[in-house]
Every structure is written in C-alpha cells, then in structure tokens.
Amino acid sequence: MNAEIISVGSELLLGQIVNTNAQFLSRHLAEMGVNVFYQTVVGDNSDRLLSTIQKAEERADLIIFTGGLGPTRDDLTKETIAAHLGKKLVLNDEAFKGIRQYFLKIGREMTENNKKQALVLEDCLVLPNENGMAPGMFVKSKNKFYMLLPGPPKEMQPMFEKYGRPAILNVLDRQESIVSRVLRFFGIGESQLETEIEDMIMNQTNPTIAPLAGDGEVTIRLTAKHRSKETANEMIDKVEKEILNRVGEYFYGYGQTTIAAELVQKLKQQNKTIACAESLTGGLFQSMITAVAGASAVLKGGIVCYTNEAKEHLVDVSKKTLDTFGAVSEQCAKELAENVRKKLNADIGISFTGVAGPDSLEENPPGTVWIGISEKGKESKVVLLKLAGDRNQIRNRTAKYGCHFLLRTCQ
Numbered sequence: 001m002n003a004e005i006i007s008v009g010s011e012l013l014l015g016q017i018v019n020t021n022a023q024f025l026s027r028h029l030a031e032m033g034v035n036v037f038y039q040t041v042v043g044d045n046s047d048r049l050l051s052t053i054q055k056a057e058e059r060a061d062l063i064i065f066t067g068g069l070g071p072t073r074d075d076l077t078k079e080t081i082a083a084h085l086g087k088k089l090v091l092n093d094e095a096f097k098g099i100r101q102y103f104l105k106i107g108r109e110m111t112e113n114n115k116k117q118a119l120v121l122e123d124c125l126v127l128p129n130e131n132g133m134a135p136g137m138f139v140k141s142k143n144k145f146y147m148l149l150p151g152p153p154k155e156m157q158p159m160f161e162k163y164g165r166p167a168i169l170n171v172l173d174r175q176e177s178i179v180s181r182v183l184r185f186f187g188i189g190e191s192q193l194e195t196e197i198e199d200m201i202m203n204q205t206n207p208t209i210a211p212l213a214g215d216g217e218v219t220i221r222l223t224a225k226h227r228s229k230e231t232a233n234e235m236i237d238k239v240e241k242e243i244l245n246r247v248g249e250y251f252y253g254y255g256q257t258t259i260a261a262e263l264v265q266k267l268k269q270q271n272k273t274i275a276c277a278e279s280l281t282g283g284l285f286q287s288m289i290t291a292v293a294g295a296s297a298v299l300k301g302g303i304v305c306y307t308n309e310a311k312e313h314l315v316d317v318s319k320k321t322l323d324t325f326g327a328v329s330e331q332c333a334k335e336l337a338e339n340v341r342k343k344l345n346a347d348i349g350i351s352f353t354g355v356a357g358p359d360s361l362e363e364n365p366p367g368t369v370w371i372g373i374s375e376k377g378k379e380s381k382v383v384l385l386k387l388a389g390d391r392n393q394i395r396n397r398t399a400k401y402g403c404h405f406l407l408r409t410c411q
Contacts (some may be wrong), residue, residue: 001172002035004060006052008068008077009151010043020153021066028165033178033225034062044074053084057144062168067151069134071113078137078148082121085141089119092126095135102133121148127163131155138167145171179232180223183240186259186404188250190218196246200239207232207239216397217259218250252407259403260288266410267298274406275344276302277315277336279327279353280369285399300344305336311353315339326362328354330370330382337372338380348409349374350402356391366391369398373409381409 005022012019022039029036038059042052049068056063068077082089096118103110117134120126127136127147132155137148147164149156185193190213194201201209207224222239226232244251253262267274276285286302289295303314308327311317317335325331333351341349350373357366367387374380385401387394 001033001061001168002037002059003029003062003064004038004040004056005036006049006056006063006065007039007041007151008044008049008065009041010045010074012041012067013043021149021151021156024153024157025064025066025160028160029168030221030223031178031180032165032169032172033223034168034172044068044076046076046080049077049080050084053081061143062145062147064147064149064164066149066156069117069136069148069150071111071116071133075116078119078121081146081148085121085139085146087139087141088122090122091115092118092120092135095120095126095129095133098129099133125167127159127167129155129159130162131158136160136164138164140171177227177229177232178223178225179229179236180221181236181240182255183220183222183243183251184253184255184257184259185218185220185247185250186216186252186400188218188247189213193218193220193247193250197243200242207235209239209243215393216400252404258288258292259400259407261292263403263407263410264289264292264295264298266407268294270410272347272410273298273300274348274350275300275340275346276349276402277311277340277351278302278304279306279311279336279351280356281352281395281399281402282306284395285350285352285402288399288403300346303340303343311336315343326364328362328364328368328370330372330384333370333372333382334374334380335372337374337382341374341376347376348406350406352398352402354385354394354398356394356398358391367394369394369401371398371402371405373405375409381405 005025007019007022011017026036040052042049065077068075099114099118121137121139124137124139129135134150136159139146190211194211207222210221212219222236224232224235252259278285283304289299305311305315308322312319315336316339317332321331321335333353336351337349352371354369355361355364355366369385372382387397
C-alpha cells in the first residue's frame with residue numbers, strides 16, 4: 001500500500017506551528033510496511049484542497065488527512081472530501097453526546113457551530129476522539145482509502161495509535177510480517193557513519209537500512225519483511241551484527257531510549273554514583289540525568305560554577321590554576337572533576353568547562369570544550385572537544401558527550 005499524508009491548515013504554511021503530525025504518521029506507517037512517498041501541506045481553501053486530493057489519488061492507495069475537522073468556517077476538510085466522494089455528512093450521536101457533556105462540565109453554553117464537529121461521512125468507520133471533540137473517520141471509496149484525523153497532536157496521535165492503525169492493518173492485504181529495529185549512535189556524524197556502511201546501504205534489499213541524523217546523534221532503522229516474524233528478526237540480527245562490527249564503539253541503545261537513560265541504567269547496574277561540576281552547561285547535564293526515572297539512585301548532586309569565583313570558592317579550583325591556565329583548560333577541568341567527586345562523596349566526578357559562544361573566551365573560540373572525568377582509584381581523564389553550532393547546540397552536545405564518555409568509562 002502506498003500512502004500520502006495531507007496536512008490541512010494555513011497556520012502550517014505561515015510557519016506558526018511545526019508539522020509534527022506528518023513525521024509521526026510517516027514513522028508509524030513505515031513500521032507497518034506502508035510506503036509514504038509524498039507529504040503535502042495545503043491551506044484552508046476548499047479549491048486548493050480538492051486539487052491536492054485529486055493529485056494524491058493518482059499516486060496513493062491511502063490518503064491520510066490531518067486538520068480541518070473543527071467547528072469554524074475555515075475547518076473544511078470533511079466537507080470538501082464529502083462533496084468530492086459524493087457522500088453525505090451525518091450526525092454521529094456518540095460524538096455529539098460527548099461534545100454536549102464537555103460544555104456542561106465546564107459550565108458554558110454550546111454554540112451551534114460545535115455541532116459541526118460531530119458530523120461524519122456516511123458509511124465511514126468512526127474513530128473516537130478520547131482527547132477532544134471531533135471524531136476521526138476511515139472510509140473506502142472505489143479503490144481508495146481515506147482517513148481523516150484531527151489536527152492537534154494530543155488528539156491525533158492517541159486516536160491513530162488506538163483506532164487508526166488497527167483500521168489500516170485490517171485492510172492491508174499482506175502475507176508478510178514486518179519487523180523494524182532502531183539502533184542509536186552518538187559521537188559519529190551521519191556522513192561518517194554512512195561512509196563506514198556505504199556498501200551495505202548500496203546493496204540493501206531486505207532488510208532495508210535507513211540512517212537518520214539528529215542533534216549530534218544518528219539512528220539507523222533496520223526493517224525486514226518475511227512470512228515468519230522470527231526469521232525477520234534473525235535477518236535484522238545479521239545486519240545489525242555487521243554494522244556494530246564497523247561502528248559499534250558509537251552505539252548506545254535501541255528504539256526511543258536516550259543516552260542519559262542508558263547512562264543511568266549502566267550506573268545502576270554497576271552500583272556507581274556520579275557528581276558533576278558544570279560551567280558552560282549551566283546544569284543541563286544534571287537536567288538530562290534527572291529527567292530519567294530512578295536517577296536519584298546514581299546522581300549525588302552537582303554544582304553550577306559558571307564564574308571563576310564560583311569555581312574557586314564552591315569547587316576549590318586553585319587560584320593558581322585559574323590565573324595560569326584559565327577556566328577553559330585541561331587543568332581546570334581536571335580539578336573540577338576531582339574536587340566535586342570528593343566533595344559529594346561519589347564514585348565518579350565529571351566536569352564541563354568551555355565556551356558556548358557566541359563570543360570567544362580566554363582566546364578560545366566558541367565550541368572549545370573540556371570534559372573531565374575522575375573515578376575513585378583511577379587516574380583522571382580530560383577530553384578536549386571542538387564543537388560546531390549555535391550556543392544551545394554546543395551546550396546540548398556537550399552534555400550528551402558527557403553521557404557518552406561516562407558510558408565508555410563504565411564499560
């Protein structure tokens with residue numbers, strides 16, 4: 001099955017909101033084995049929407065719409081589709097009941113235009129909206145399938161996962177199982193990773209190999225098709241093994257995990273604790289760690305020492321070190337890591353000092369970063385990074401590199 005996603009809303013074209021719906025749907029459809037070859041955005045205009053639908057029908061079996069199901073005059077998705085397919089719009093009693101109950105609950109009068117949200121295409125499968133008002137719809141006309149979903153992601157995503165996805169799977173005529181696995185890498189760029197496995201990508205058939213770059217990270221999605229799910233997993237295992245033989249030193253986890261979550265899990269397994277001294281990251285590393293459930297088992301605490309005065313008085317970096325080598329130096333990073341570990345009685349101390357930008361500091365250009373790691377009973381290590389990007393990108397990547405180096409330390 002080939003699909004096209006049509007996102008309806010002038011606010012998307014004006015750049016007022018980001019089209020996360022198309023990304024979400026494309027990811028889920030790929031996992032289901034449905035090909036998405038086109039994503040289209042169209043404003044709140046019936047003529048342009050109709051033209052877009054006609055074009056999509058030439059190249060897709062399934063057309064998924066998001067947006068335009070609300071109560072106002074510019075919400076015209078289902079009206080346009082109904083006219084195009086020659087179908088009536090009928091009142092869905094269950095949806096209308098839910099809308100009335102909502103207004104009673106909040107103590108406001110329901111205006112007549114809200115009734116519009118309960119109208120659905122005749123003969124459609126109604127997709128209940130458990131997080132909003134307008135229901136979704138799934139309907140077949142001739143040899144095409146049409147799915148209408150609300151625009152707000154908090155409504156669309158749970159509706160699709162609970163009702164939309166099963167509806168599509170029910171009509172897919174397939175004999176094969178489709179299995180996907182996502183491998184996550186940090187510390188290697190997309191171009192370098194692709195170069196390392198270029199021959200595998202060029203010769204891919206089944207499983208398929210799809211690299212994707214993120215903020216300082218790269219993921220690879222492996223997808224295999226086979227009548228047997230077990231065989232599909234074995235096919236992926238073989239490709240994964242070869243990839244990790246080449247770039248395994250950068251691999252840190254699977255699926256939707258984060259590098260901070262993997263670090264917390266590893267520290268828990270080894271019954272180790274950490275403490276941190278943060279200068280340019282300003283507490284960002286601690287924020288990443290504490291975003292993970294169970295972080296209290298591994299994080300003793302941290303000190304944000306943004307100024308030289310704070311480094312000297314809070315983390316006991318010697319004035320001589322700061323005067324001689326500066327705050328952005330190997331020596332300062334080493335003292336910060338060692339001293340914070342001792343102060344907070346942790347197994348491992350980590351420090352971050354450098355230049356986030358946009359201006360230089362101590363004749364060091366933006367992106368100059370020193371990360372120190374001190375582990376009880378071992379010699380301290382300090383790593384120099386030369387990072388690119390804006391101020392926030394440098395800070396974010398620095399904190400992730402801290403997780404990356406600590407994962408290596410704990411191997």
